Amino acid sequence: MSDRFAVPPDVMARQVGEETVILDLASGTYFGLDPVGAHMWQAMVEGKTLAQVCERMLAMYEVSRGDIERDVLALGQKLFDKKLIALL
Structure with missing residues (x-):
């Protein structure tokens, strides 16, 4: 629970309404x-x-x-597995 994350340079995120869309530029996936x-x-x-x-x-x-x-651990793990966040 003490982990901190950063967004890799090839990942972009934008808020769309109340949701967030994250784009992995390296793979082209949303x-x-x-x-x-x-x-x-x-x-x-x-x-x-x-x-x-x-x-x-x-x-x-x-x-x-x-x-x-x-839920926070599950989301963090999923984002990390998809390389959308990196450990600091």
Whole structure:
């Protein structure tokens, strides 16, 4: 939960309405995030630790800590696996 992430230079993201669209320029693939995922993404790319991302999400949504930790870790892992974020 102490990991921090950065966006690689070949990844671009734009907010479209309440969602975020991420483009991997290297592969030409798009990845979309719903509003909740978009908030998680924003906190991650601001350099927040995963624990800080969870705290932000807990302040925004009525959800259990266990659920939000599971969701933040799952999204972080998925983004990392797709090379859309890199560990600092």
